[in-house]
Amino acid sequence: MATPLRIGTQLKGEGLAVLSLSGEVDVSNTPQVRDAALGLLSGGATKLVVDLSETTYMDSAGLGTLVGLLKRLKEAKGAMAIAGAAPRVQRLFEITNLNRIFSLYPDVAAAAKEVGS
Amino acid sequence: MKTVVPAQVELHIPRSCEFVRVARKTAGALAHQLQFTIHDVADIELAVSEACTNAVEHVSDDECSEVVVRFSADEEKLVMEVVDRGPGFDPSCVSSAETADGGVGGLGLLVIRSLMDELDITCDQKTGTCVRMTKYRKQP
Numbered sequence: 399m400a401t402p403l404r405i406g407t408q409l410k411g412e413g414l415a416v417l418s419l420s421g422e423v424d425v426s427n428t429p430q431v432r433d434a435a436l437g438l439l440s441g442g443a444t445k446l447v448v449d450l451s452e453t454t455y456m457d458s459a460g461l462g463t464l465v466g467l468l469k470r471l472k473e474a475k476g477a478m479a480i481a482g483a484a485p486r487v488q489r490l491f492e493i494t495n496l497n498r499i500f501s502l503y504p505d506v507a508a509a510a511k512e513v514g515s
Numbered sequence: 516m517k518t519v520v521p522a523q524v525e526l527h528i529p530r531s532c533e534f535v536r537v538a539r540k541t542a543g544a545l546a547h548q549l550q551f552t553i554h555d556v557a558d559i560e561l562a563v564s565e566a567c568t569n570a571v572e573h574v575s576d577d578e579c580s581e582v583v584v585r586f587s588a589d590e591e592k593l594v595m596e597v598v599d600r601g602p603g604f605d606p607s608c609v610s611s612a613e614t615a616d617g618g619v620g621g622l623g624l625l626v627i628r629s630l631m632d633e634l635d636i637t638c639d640q641k642t643g644t645c646v647r648m649t650k651y652r653k654q655p
Contacts, residue, residue: 400532400533401533422536424532424536424564424568425571457561457565457568458568458625459568461622462622486557493625494625
């Protein structure tokens, strides 16, 4: 059984989508995260906000999945931003220097504004 | 409650993604029991999780069916070993490798190096790969 994770998806219109991850993200559930995000992209999303405000744990498997999504979006001339990461999760971005690649915002509204909603 | 040290715990988990969480939670509970700071408990959980993820991801099914996680604590430190029977890998070769889903591999070792006070990786064709991590208790 994969680590419990609730995945929420919302298509907001004008190409904006929000992917919400509630719980722990690790190697056991990153395929579901990727599939949910790809579902949003195939549904027309080009601007993706990943809401981590209820993510209690994430490791490099989760980060790798986010990097893969960012690559896809950039190739499609889209955009992606991270919202609401708790200090513990934010630290992971800093350790890996991925805070230089991802834009991190305090909440979904700020992230959506940045990606151009 | 007085913490009893030295303490040793050995965990055998199936080589499966689903059991990485079991190792992580065990590491966290043990670090908490040994009175590491909340910050260090989080670091220990993450480091053990990364090492176990490496073990389950980089070994093929027919090479190894379990991962062994050993914890050894004394007054000053907690040593964690994650051992698998895989053929091993060269840590310098995975720093920028891409994963199948287009993500970035090798991040796990970078994370472990950043969080732990010591990291030692040994690879042996007979005994497999051992990732040995040490976290020292902060002096009050």
